[in-house]
Amino acid sequence: MTTFTTYDQVGKAEDVSSIITNISPSATPFFSMIKSEKVAARVFEWQEDSIRNSAANAKVEGAAFATVARAATTLRSNTTQILSDTFMVSATGDAIKLHGRASETALQLGKALKAIKLDLEKAFVGVDNASVTGDSSTAREMASATQQITTTVDAGSNSTDPLTEAKILDLAEDCYDNGSDPSVLMVKPADARIVAEFATATGRNREHAQTKTLVNTIDLLVTPFGSFNLVLNREQLATHAFLIDPAMWRSAVLRPFTRTLLGKDSDGDKHAIVGEYSLKHMNFGADGMITGLS
Amino acid sequence: MSAKDLNLLGVNTTFVEDNTGLLAKHQQEIPRWHLDNLRYIRDSSLDTTEGDTMRIASIPVAIVEQWQREGFDIFDKNITPHEILNRLRNQDLDAFITTKKRI
Numbered sequence: 001m002t003t004f005t006t007y008d009q010v011g012k013a014e015d016v017s018s019i020i021t022n023i024s025p026s027a028t029p030f031f032s033m034i035k036s037e038k039v040a041a042r043v044f045e046w047q048e049d050s051i052r053n054s055a056a057n058a059k060v061e062g063a064a065f066a067t068v069a070r071a072a073t074t075l076r077s078n079t080t081q082i083l084s085d086t087f088m089v090s091a092t093g094d095a096i097k098l099h100g101r102a103s104e105t106a107l108q109l110g111k112a113l114k115a116i117k118l119d120l121e122k123a124f125v126g127v128d129n130a131s132v133t134g135d136s137s138t139a140r141e142m143a144s145a146t147q148q149i150t151t152t153v154d155a156g157s158n159s160t161d162p163l164t165e166a167k168i169l170d171l172a173e174d175c176y177d178n179g180s181d182p183s184v185l186m187v188k189p190a191d192a193r194i195v196a197e198f199a200t201a202t203g204r205n206r207e208h209a210q211t212k213t214l215v216n217t218i219d220l221l222v223t224p225f226g227s228f229n230l231v232l233n234r235e236q237l238a239t240h241a242f243l244i245d246p247a248m249w250r251s252a253v254l255r256p257f258t259r260t261l262l263g264k265d266s267d268g269d270k271h272a273i274v275g276e277y278s279l280k281h282m283n284f285g286a287d288g289m290i291t292g293l294s
Numbered sequence: 295m296s297a298k299d300l301n302l303l304g305v306n307t308t309f310v311e312d313n314t315g316l317l318a319k320h321q322q323e324i325p326r327w328h329l330d331n332l333r334y335i336r337d338s339s340l341d342t343t344e345g346d347t348m349r350i351a352s353i354p355v356a357i358v359e360q361w362q363r364e365g366f367d368i369f370d371k372n373i374t375p376h377e378i379l380n381r382l383r384n385q386d387l388d389a390f391i392t393t394k395k396r397i
Contacts, residue, residue: 184369220349220353229368
């Protein structure tokens, strides 16, 4: 006799990753810009390849063929990171009639989803963090974007310097020389003002005494090295500005965000949101960043 | 100015639940002074010399998000600046174009 055994699930695991993707994409521009990719291991690897630089190439008639040594591909890796958030709503809280919202659970779920998405954005671009493999007492941590970009320009000779148009163009030129094609300039909000004022010298900008308020916009910039979308990111490192090609990045998903109703042990419902993510830059030389910004 | 001092007017998403499920409502405030500033920049663009960096449009993120939901992603490299400007004009969103020059 075969006995088929199963266990009753406490609550229902609900996939909320699609809801998370749709919540205020502009609050987490980097996460929203890049595509996702499924991975199947805690530590995943990919290979980075390149072609050699151009060289003088002219041979005499009848020349012997000689093989040229090729560089091996570079093996890259990153580690997944578990992100979670938990909230509880009392049974009374969900039953009473509230102004401006249908139910307390909907409100708290929405807030928790927003918060965990911000956490993921911060893990991507808000820290300069090397990957941590982790063990039973140490949480795994992904390598952030700053650890996966090799083209850098220092903002100046001091420890920190303001963002300048010259530095942005230097970085764009370096990326162009590398053969990459970045299309997004991502800066902290205060630096967006600096970029907007590049035009001040020619008198095109006029301040309307709104020095502390900034409207979150995507500015279209045309430069000698192509057109860039200027994106504001509140979560990114304040000392960095990124020039990126979103197509070269992947949000690596081991477990998409899901909501689980936890076991009942009180007069209320406990909800947990958990997911396991990482970041993959397909070619470390593809994008660039300015470091040491004030 | 630190990020904390800055009041960034972004998209505010609120959630409502009805018999069809959880709905997200997206809103962004666009103040009059911002539109006036863009109009000033646009109107004076023909009288000025451009530098290395030329701003051709300044699109509120609420519009960018709406376009993404409609399948028009300005972060897609196949979308050209011309297509973005045309879409702004076609949807009567000229107020967010910052130049009168030909690109």
